[in-house]
Amino acid sequence: MRVPAPVNEKLNTVFGAAARDARLRLGLTQADVAERVGIAMEVYSRMERGRMLPRAQTLRRLCDVLSVSADALLGVGAGTSPVPPRASPGQEDSLELRRLVRTLRDLEPRQLKAVARVVRTVVSVMPPKTAPGSSPTPTPRKKPRAARKRRAG
Numbered sequence: 289m290r291v292p293a294p295v296n297e298k299l300n301t302v303f304g305a306a307a308r309d310a311r312l313r314l315g316l317t318q319a320d321v322a323e324r325v326g327i328a329m330e331v332y333s334r335m336e337r338g339r340m341l342p343r344a345q346t347l348r349r350l351c352d353v354l355s356v357s358a359d360a361l362l363g364v365g366a367g368t369s370p371v372p373p374r375a376s377p378g379q380e381d382s383l384e385l386r387r388l389v390r391t392l393r394d395l396e397p398r399q400l401k402a403v404a405r406v407v408r409t410v411v412s413v414m415p416p417k418t419a420p421g422s423s424p425t426p427t428p429r430k431k432p433r434a435a436r437k438r439r440a441g
Contacts, residue, residue, distance in 0.1 A: 297338070302363035304338035310354035310361075311336075320386055325349045 311321050322332040327346060334340045342350060351358050359365045392400060 296341075299362065300341055301338040303341055303361055304336045306356070306361045306363060307350065307354060308336045310356045314355065315383060317383065317387070319390060320383075321350070321353055323390075324353045 318333050319329045322329040335342055347358055
């Protein structure tokens with residue numbers, strides 16, 4: 289039996305809005321959710337936009353990843369699982385880190401090695417982290433090689 293199109297469209301829209309809301313409350317990107325569920329980011333994006341519904345096995349994985357019940361995602365009953373708010377203020381940092389890791393995975397070993405060298409160099413010249421409310425302590429710098437006294441010998 290075929291369900292009329294308006295019913296499907298409404299369900300798609302409800303599902304997409306619920307999935308998006310749960311994802312945002314968890315501080316995840318579409319790519320994060322897709323990677324954890326094991327589907328293409330484009331497929332997950334279509335679901336959030338209300339263009340398609342997941343298969344049953346994908347729905348189950350989405351519920352686990354988004355920490356929400358299938359009832360909540362499908363807009364039926366009052367069986368919603370609470371979605372925890374963002375865990376910590378540093379969540380944006382971890383979000384940026386996950387994006388960076390995804391980018392690095394696409395590099396060839398030679399490219400990855402070059403990026404690692406650049407990162408180590410940049411980090412080595414950055415000022416040290418300071419605790420909130422404290423002032424940074426200047427780090428003594430080494431004298432340039434030409435300025436060092438050489439021992440005769």
